Amino acid sequence: MARAGLSHDAVVRIALDLVDAGGPTGFADLTLAKVAAQAGVATPSLYKHVGSLAALRREVAVVAVGDYTRALTDATVGLAGPDAVAALAHATRGYARAHPGRYAAVQVAPDPDDPADAALSAAAGRSVQVVAAVLRGFDLPEDRTVDAVRSVRASLHGFVALELGGGFRLPDDLDRSFDLHVRALLAGLASLARPPAGA
Numbered sequence: 001m002a003r004a005g006l007s008h009d010a011v012v013r014i015a016l017d018l019v020d021a022g023g024p025t026g027f028a029d030l031t032l033a034k035v036a037a038q039a040g041v042a043t044p045s046l047y048k049h050v051g052s053l054a055a056l057r058r059e060v061a062v063v064a065v066g067d068y069t070r071a072l073t074d075a076t077v078g079l080a081g082p083d084a085v086a087a088l089a090h091a092t093r094g095y096a097r098a099h100p101g102r103y104a105a106v107q108v109a110p111d112p113d114d115p116a117d118a119a120l121s122a123a124a125g126r127s128v129q130v131v132a133a134v135l136r137g138f139d140l141p142e143d144r145t146v147d148a149v150r151s152v153r154a155s156l157h158g159f160v161a162l163e164l165g166g167g168f169r170l171p172d173d174l175d176r177s178f179d180l181h182v183r184a185l186l187a188g189l190a191s192l193a194r195p196p197a198g199a
Helices: 008-021 032-039 043-048 053-076 081-098 100-106 115-138 142-164 174-191
Strands: none
Touching: 008 032, 008 053, 008 100, 032 043, 032 053, 053 081, 053 100, 053 115, 081 100, 081 115, 081 142, 081 174, 100 142, 115 142, 115 174, 142 174
């Protein structure tokens, strides 16, 4: 039976529910047919509310990036330097473990030259700003900020993606391994800091 009052926002909410229910592959597995089945309508009926699967995925990604950015902000507010980066790292892992489908959506890279990606570009930009603000405590050279943001993102995503994908099969404690990973990341960031004046 078709849902009464199906709307654009309702379609996005259904898509988010499916992404959440699908675990690490929930975002990749999202289809209009699945959304339509959940909504109780024929797939063509969705086109009244969303233009395409790509457009729906984009909207899911915007929501996911916003959620993720809030998690980072909440975890790092009032902190600086190594404490802030460690909090950001643990918030990233915590978000990914709690919302693996949405975390996959966070990894969508918007095209800055595509007007359709404007909302996602803005959301991603806010996320990058949070990471860049956290890194200010390391007194990095201005021309190394983007490098450092990329390094932090790649480092954390590598660990988290392996964990979510079942890539760590040894019995050793993963929490301990992640703590060591964060310490190594902090040491790397410290090595990029500008030397003290006069040094």
